Amino acid sequence: MRLSRYYLPILKENPKEAEIVSHRLMLRTGMIRQQSQGIYSWLPLGKRVLDKVNRIIREEQDRSGAIELLMPTLQSAELWQESGRYDAYGKEMLRIKDRQDRPMLYGPTNEEMITDIFRSTVKSYKSLPLNLYHIQLKFRDEIRPRFGTMRSREFLMKDAYSFDLTREGAEHSYNKMFTAYLRTFARMGLRAIPMRADTGPIGGNLSHEFIILADTGESEVFCHRDFVNFDIPAEDTDFDDVGGLKKIFDQWTSVYAATSEMHDEAAFDAIPEGERLSARGIEVGHIFYFGTKYSEAMGAKVQGPDGKEHIVHMGSYGIGPTRLVPAIIEASHDENGIIWPASVAPFDVVVINMKAGDEACDKACEEIYAALTRAGKDVLYDDTDDRAGQKFATADLIGVPTQIIVGPRSIAQGEVEVKDRKTGARDTMTVEAAINRVNG
Ligand code: P5A
Numbered sequence: 001m002r003l004s005r006y007y008l009p010i011l012k013e014n015p016k017e018a019e020i021v022s023h024r025l026m027l028r029t030g031m032i033r034q035q036s037q038g039i040y041s042w043l044p045l046g047k048r049v050l051d052k053v054n055r056i057i058r059e060e061q062d063r064s065g066a067i068e069l070l071m072p073t074l075q076s077a078e079l080w081q082e083s084g085r086y087d088a089y090g091k092e093m094l095r096i097k098d099r100q101d102r103p104m105l106y107g108p109t110n111e112e113m114i115t116d117i118f119r120s121t122v123k124s125y126k127s128l129p130l131n132l133y134h135i136q137l138k139f140r141d142e143i144r145p146r147f148g149t150m151r152s153r154e155f156l157m158k159d160a161y162s163f164d165l166t167r168e169g170a171e172h173s174y175n176k177m178f179t180a181y182l183r184t185f186a187r188m189g190l191r192a193i194p195m196r197a198d199t200g201p202i203g204g205n206l207s208h209e210f211i212i213l214a215d216t217g218e219s220e221v222f223c224h225r226d227f228v229n230f231d232i233p234a235e236d237t238d239f240d241d242v243g244g245l246k247k248i249f250d251q252w253t254s255v256y257a258a259t260s261e262m263h264d265e266a267a268f269d270a271i272p273e274g275e276r277l278s279a280r281g282i283e284v285g286h287i288f289y290f291g292t293k294y295s296e297a298m299g300a301k302v303q304g305p306d307g308k309e310h311i312v313h314m315g316s317y318g319i320g321p322t323r324l325v326p327a328i329i330e331a332s333h334d335e336n337g338i339i340w341p342a343s344v345a346p347f348d349v350v351v352i353n354m355k356a357g358d359e360a361c362d363k364a365c366e367e368i369y370a371a372l373t374r375a376g377k378d379v380l381y382d383d384t385d386d387r388a389g390q391k392f393a394t395a396d397l398i399g400v401p402t403q404i405i406v407g408p409r410s411i412a413q414g415e416v417e418v419k420d421r422k423t424g425a426r427d428t429m430t431v432e433a434a435i436n437r438v439n440g
Contacts, residue, residue, distance in 0.1 A: 007044050008044070010028065021333055026046065032149060038151075038153030061160060065131060066180075068133055068135075071136060074104050083112050089108065133317075139153060140155075150327070163300075181285050182232055189332065209286045210284055211281035289313075291313050349402040351368050351369055356383050357385065
């Protein structure tokens with residue numbers, strides 16, 4: 001991508017409305033734009049990051065055996081009257097009427113709709129276990145939308161829904177998502193701690209929130225400091241291995257970790273004083289086992305091996321991609337801007353032409369740009385005629401992991417500088433070596 005032809009509306013000044021660093025940086029780098037309170041557009045730079053986050057989520061959901069579909073944002077009120085949540089959901093639900101005066105709503109979640117799909121299409125236990133997910137916009141009319149897309153009214157959610165014949169089967173489905181979540185967040189460079197959590201309006205009694213420790217987080221959490229030492233499940237984890245996944249679950253849940261609603265003072269006090277951690281955190285995922293709450297109310301049942309009808313056991317599993325992006329920034333930035341983990345960076349590398357118009361600089365930049373693009377890298381080429389100092393500031397601000405700096409003096413020697421955004425380390429090398437470094 002040539003910066004001269006790209007759309008990157010960088011702000012020079014710090015936006016006044018932004019209270020936390022991720023919100024400030026997302027606005028300054030032109031990743032997002034507020035359209036009305038708690039409702040955002042994702043501009044091209046932000047969209048690139050969001051797509052990479054979603055890709056990791058998809059890969060890990062698919063690996064665990066979940067299957068993707070797409071449900072609509074607008075739902076009919078009837079479904080929610082069946083489950084009893086139409087009235088219970090209160091003011092957070094945005095209610096709409098269509099031209100025939102039929103009550104509709106902008107979905108805050110999809111338990112009812114997926115249960116409706118299930119009951120009208122699945123008849124036998126032989127189709128189970130089944131886990132269906134989508135990545136779709138949701139709307140919750142939050143009292144206090146704030147911190148940009150961290151807590152917005154319209155937001156993206158990956159929501160998965162599992163169906164099993166028995167409670168034991170449903171527990172394995174829960175462990176599959178638990179394991180997939182540990183991998184998903186780790187791949188984004190995050191350490192998300194699973195904590196016992198309250199189930200709120202979703203219901204049920206088994207639930208974990210995945211929380212990233214951060215001072216600006218909205219959740220108050222209590223945990224054992226040992227979470228840094230735990231293993232992340234491997235890519236080749238066998239998701240059909242019931243005992244293996246139970247072991248992963250047991251390891252992670254053997255150490256005390258709870259949100260404030262589920263906090264057990266006595267259990268926390270039992271931890272030696274120097275090992276206790278009471279902190280703040282950002283909830284990036286939340287999983288629930290709620291058994292037959294919706295399947296019972298809405299008549300979702302299958303014929304079992306015994307020939308009788310069985311109400312299915314369900315769980316639901318959410319991740320907030322539009323919250324994850326600012327959470328990653330909260331966890332990874334410095335005074336100059338964002339430091340993207342490679343897996344979610346909007347570009348892999350930025351090529352900075354310090355003197356656009358200079359024949360040797362232009363030629364070297366074009367060569368590097370073409371070679372890296374051919375190799376499948378996402379390359380941003382700063383070919384604008386801005387001052388070099390401004391180009392460096394922009395590159396640091398938008399946080400691309402590697403910068404290749406091409407200037408007239410060094411290119412006369414056939415050399416360029418390669419800078420690592422995270423460490424700040426700079427190395428001088430030949431054009432070929434720079435290309436190999438990024439491809440390596
Ligand atoms: C689980 C999937 C549910 O809604 N039903 C389907 C269950 N869970 S949840 O905890 O309420 O939401 C899941 C995740 O969505 C993100 N999220 C938000 N992100 C941005 N702004 C919001 N206002 C918002 N509300 C929820 C969170 O990441 C949450 O864990």
